[in-house]
Amino acid sequence: MKAASIVEFVRDTYKTDEFIPLHAPTFNGNEKEYVLETIESTFVSSVGKFVDDFERKIEVYTGTAKAVATVNGTAALHTALYMAGVQRGDLVITQALTFVATCNALYHMGADPIFVDVSPLSLGLCPKAVEEYLDEFAVLTEQGCTHKQTGQRIKAVVPMHTFGHPVELNELVAVCAKWQLSLVEDAAESLGSFYKGKHTGTIGEFGAVSFNGNKIITTGGGGMVLCRTQELGLRTKHVTTTAKVPHPYEFFHDEPGFNYRMPNLNAALGCAQMEVLEGYLSKKRHLAMLYQDLFNNTDFQFIVEPDYACSNYWLNAVMCPDEQTRDEVLAVTNKAGVMTRPIWQLMSRLPMFENALRGDLTHSEFIEKHLVNLPSTPI
Incomplete structure (x- = not known):
């Protein structure tokens, strides 16, 4: 298959000769109505009905005990790690094949990553690789x-559900139990993804979701901490709202806290987006199947959901036969106005993490050199 064939397919699918982005937000519901209502109420900041409504909608959809809205996904992950007891000087096992926000959250806590390989099945943290590392070094x-x-x-152990494909969570839960580790899910990309019937981000002690502009639904900027129990959720809410003790007028804060509150304006957008989430998921699954058909019987391998999971197919991805072909696909598609992207450079290659502890990263290095993300806006 030639790169030009991919361009032709994408243009035919999206039915446009204009620039095609990787993943654009879609607004075709009550977004304008709810945002205008927020403006007219004057409650555009951290107080307002839409924040509570958005948290409830996420709780119902994901099945989590308590959801706590935050200003962005990195803040959600930072909070989740803090609540899990990660402290300065600790080590946290995670994947080198991830977006930098995963490691930024660790860095700003004063914790250090240990990079462990991913599974070719999920593109996320491999339980076997984690166990092998611990057996040897812990x-x-x-x-x-x-x-x-x-x-x-x-x-702690922090798997990231890469492009919305759930990792092998039961196996990671077992490893964490054996080694007395907290499991915190970086579910930034996986709203709408389920592992054996359970929503991602709800199986670990905490999960962190992102609502950035390029996610499956967006609040402009925003995130959510998914908490396994009501008790943990209430404390998480307290910590993220400057740890202020409720009082009619006094300002008393009983511990150091974060000002990570999601504005009501953003939550209004999120409430409208949640109303159409199921439609987006259906359209994204249809698009993924079209890509899968395109790459059948070629030397490209389209990334499909693991057989134990139902993925949201947030970003569609294909493995190219070699690095030269990957570079050709990236060059040809982007020149033609069809946005494609390579996967992230491994965190272990970045200057701030190049001296971090690590295990064997064979699969991560292979994927880094072969994978291309394709336009994934639901149509």
Whole structure:
């Protein structure tokens, strides 16, 4: 298959000769009505009915005990890690094949990543690779899971559901239980994805979702912490709202907190987007099947959901036969006004994380050199 054939297919599918973005927001519901209502109410900041409504809608949809809205996905992940007990000087196992926000949240907590390989099945953190790393480099001590060489506590495991494809969560839960580790799901890309019938972000102790402009639904900027229990959720809400103790007029804060509250204006947009989420998911699944048909019987491999999962197909992706072909596809498509992107450079290659601890990254390195993301806006 030639790169030009991909351009032709995408243009035929989207029925336009204009520039085709990778993933654009879609507004065809009550977005204008709800945002205007917010403006007219004057409650455009952190207080207003839409924040509560949006949290409830996410709780009902995902089945989480408590959802807490935040200003963006990175803030949600930072909060989730904080609530899971990650502290300065701790180590956290995660994948090198991820968006930089995963590691930025760790960096700003003063924690250090341990990079472990991903599974070719899910493109996310591989449970077997995590267990092998721990068997070789970790030991259980009085302080918990401890790295043999550095003496640092290994506190948590953070898988990222890459492009919305759920990782093998049951296996990760078992590894975490064995090694006394907290499981925090980076579910930034996976709203609408289910692992064996359970929504991503609800199986670990905490999950973090993003509503950035390029996600499956958007609040402009925004995120959500999914909490496993009501008790954890109420404390998370308290921490993200500057830890202010309720009072008719006094300002008293009982612990250090974050000002991570989602504005009501953004939540209004989110409420309208949630009303059409199921339609988006259906359209995205249809688009993914069209891509799958395109690449059948070629030397390209379209990335499909694992057989244990139902993915939202947030970003469609294809594995090219070699690095040269990948580069050709990227060059030809982008020159033709069809936006495609390579997967992220491995976190272990970035200057701020190049000295981090790591295991074998064979699969991550292969995917980095072969994968291309394709236009994925629902149509």
